[in-house]
Amino acid sequence: MIMEHIQFIAPEISLLCFALLIVLLDLFITQKRVLPVLSVIGAIVAATFIIVIWNTPPVGLFDKMISIDPFGLFFKLLILAATVLVILASHNYVLKFNKFQGEYYALLMLSAVGLMLLVSAINLITIYVALELSSISLYALVSFLKDKKSSEAGLKYLILGGVASAILLYGMAFIFGLTGNTCLTCIAEYVRGMPFKDLQEVPALMIGLVLIIAGFGFKIASVPFQMWVPDVYEGAPTTITAYLSVASKAAGFGVIARVLMTVFGLPVWLHNDWAMIIAVLAAITMTVGNLVAIVQTNIKRLFGYSSIAQAGYMMVGLAAMGLTMGTKENVTGGLIFFLLSYTLTNLGAFIAIIAISNKINSDEIEDYNGMIKRSPLLALGLTICLISLAGLPPTAGLIAKIYIFSGAVNMGLAWLVVIAVINSVISAYYYFKIAKAMWLGTPVTEEKVDASWPEWLALAACVVGVLALGVVPGLFMNLTTAAVRIFGI
């Protein structure tokens, strides 16, 4: 039984083995350049395993601990892609550390394993364990530079992450106490059978729901659980900031969507309730993120707030997803498409930032002045990503926003979309502030800025992806609609 199912978790197992192999090899070899190569190979092997099992019908494994379905597999591929791109971007950056290069890559891969398990977990216990696995690796990675800023960021992340974990666990305890189950589908069955018409009638369920939203809200950086973001983003190694902003956030959305849709999807009053909580939080989140981003001068900090704002848009998609449950409408794939678009765009931007800051040793926006003269290609790549983040054609960002917003309008969330669109307009201001500095500013020096070839490769992959998603989105739409189909009834 167990051996039969082992192939379905082969991606995680192989990635884990490669991570351990890297730690071991690090002790013996002097040629450290082998390590990133090995970790990329590990990720590719894992991705191959995923593609092999891609077409199997959804199945619950190990006594309903883990599910193999298109939704989870899509997220796993997304996480692996982000991991590979971050490893490529780390190539130069890691040379800064004279020790522990192996650990860096190994921790990155371990955290990826945790995130992959997280998006396929269908039991409260596996969800919690997977969350901790990814988080603990990330705590270490955030403080990896071991300077003042980095250590401070790591500590903050650790303590606040602990608080969030505790809140999540508390919420899970309420749900377990009410239903007597930890497996998501069993809880869902119980919830559906409840004779209530209103959330107020079941305080335990309500408290459990709110605590769970809060616990995951930390991971996806929703207001009011977002305060760690700017500090941690600024202090962490830039490569890890990039990883946090995409892979960790994507997995967070994967798991919150799965839990809310499966456990709290029906009856109708229940999903109406949580969709409204998410919708209101979405409005506040994007507004706070955008308004505070305007006054930032440090590019990493600016991207921290920008990622909060982007999470707000994603939550619009999440709310719309919830409202489609129990209606004739298909569950909208807007959130999934947005995550795909956001992952490529934000990574692309960060790769350019990493390459630039490697050279100029600064994260201040004013030091990006005239970057077009110092490195036309990096500036161009970053500009394309900024255009996509602002949601303008011909990039992925526009399609993603239209997808999410039109889905939300269909589900009667027009008020939220008005707020979201106004926010998009505001956000254009600070994205273009960077673009303007690069294209019109006067450079402090004429010194050229160049990137290493793995960085070029990763940046090119992101930019091509951003443009491809923007110009021929049809190719990717099927993927995203297939991924969310498991939530239909």
Add this chain to the structure above:
Amino acid sequence: MPMQVPWLIFLLPFLSFLMIGLVLRPFLPRYPRLAGYVTIGAVGISCALSFWVLGAVISSPGHMLPVDDIRWAVVGNLEMHIGVMVDSLTAVMVVVVTFISLMVQIYSQGYMKGDPGYMRYYAFMSLFTACMLGLVLANNILFMFVFWEGVGLGSYLLIGFWFHKPSAANAAKKAFIVTRFGDLGFLAAILILFATTGTFDTGEIYKLVAAGTLTGTTLTWVAIGIFAGACGKSAQFPLHVWLPDAMEGPTPVSALIHAATMVAAGVFLVARFYPIFSHSPEAMLVVAVIGAFTAIFAASIGFVMNDIKRVLAYSTISQLGYMMLGLGVGGVAIGIFHLFNHAFFKALLFLGAGSVNHSSGTFDMRLMGGLRKSMPWTYITFVIGSLSLAGIWPLAGFWSKDEILMNAFSNNPTLFVLALITVFMTAFYMFRAVFMTFHGEYKGGAPSEHGDHDEHPQGPHESPAVMVVPLVILAVMAVCSGWINVTGFFNGLFEGDVEGAVHKIGFLEGFFGTLTHPLPLASLLIALAGIFLAFAIYIKKWISAEKITNAVRPLYTLLSHKYYMDDLYENVIVKTFLYNGLFKLFAMFDTSVVDGTVNGTASAASSAGSALKKLQNGQTQVYAFTIALGVVAIAVVVYLFG
């Protein structure tokens, strides 16, 4: 006509922008003139194609050319197409935009000669033109919005072209921010439209409005939202404040902005969604009232300005008000006809002002005078432009102004009176400008606003041929462009009038016959009176300008402070409310509530110890406390309202 032609009209200037930005500027920076040639070539071909399209539209049934859409993507249950819409409105607009742009680009070769940003200038000009063409051609409101913003971006880049001048940088910012307020309305309108109709397609929206699916208050709000956007771009009261400052850009840019692109976008937008407006009497009234009020309001400020470009800027605002009035009381044809004529004479006047500056080095009319001897071509063309603007028979301005007055007269007598007073004011301030600039004694001028002073011989001189030729071409248009509607041909084009009824009246009959009607005759006499008053004050000096000024000192102060609108916006709203209020609050949020910076400057100790110290400072506790508070707040809200 091949399907690709309308596409090419947009694509050529856009490719020219990419070519200059990505190829010429990085790789051939030593040959700046290439950028000018590429732009002129692209816009020139676009212009030729535009005339072709216009010809095809005139001869096609229903004055509408079917062009197939390109299917782009299916997003959720929304099918998205990219397509162009080619009707008479589009055809007229592309001709205006490409023609004016072509003239401006040719002229700029002389004007911008030797400027270090020559290539950047042409790259932005191409982008600006391309965005305007995209806006005009798009058949989908979403893409219209994208190009609408593109036009805003282009104007921002060009107004702030000399960004090292703080006044230019500020003017660019002002234009961008003020128009943004209007855009909010436009956005809201798009969303309401989409939420009620589920489509972005202009043609579909027309159908739904005609079928009565979209009616009542919703329709009115959509119309008002669209008009708010138009107010921003077309500088209508109370969002007019950006346009006069926008003259900080190079003068050819002003010509393009004032004649064919930026400000025309707003009028075009109202015209494009005219079916929505025409189904809502309330919205029509708003358009007409704002238009008429803006017309007289801006004209009164034009009275007292001493900077020739500012006079022209307020005249643009006033004329745009006229166009809005025309749309509000008449129809698409009436408003667009004025836009069409205005484009030629206003481009002419701005380029003329640029020519004057090229020679005298100033825009301050008090430092000019007597230039008619040294700059005969500029003088003659400028006078023609002014006569046309004042609405003197048989020049272009006369015909379109006349139609607006006629429609106002039969629709709303109050607005008609306002418009008629504006005619007098317009004639007066334009000829005040003409007399102060070109007559009397030369008063010395000042250093030029740009580039190569050294090449200039001392004293005023005529501009080079590359600048004079566009002036002459535009002057010819400023005389003749109005004749196109003498027979009612232009109106017929918009009313879907194919043949037969088009030539309602013979050309000569219409041309001279108009003078036998009391209304045109009255407006003509009023305009002449305005010119005569200017003549009396500034040439003959029968009446002393100073004495009048002193007699109405408070009024003069009010006007020269532009009714204190700028002060209200800048000091009260921006400084007090936004800067000291809202933004300070955000900044405080970041530095006090949130950590601010993790720069570690707070502590002298190094390594992880200081991190711990920071923790003890309480930030992390604050964060954790916020999380807990958040949970409680959500739970309470859910319990109370859930």
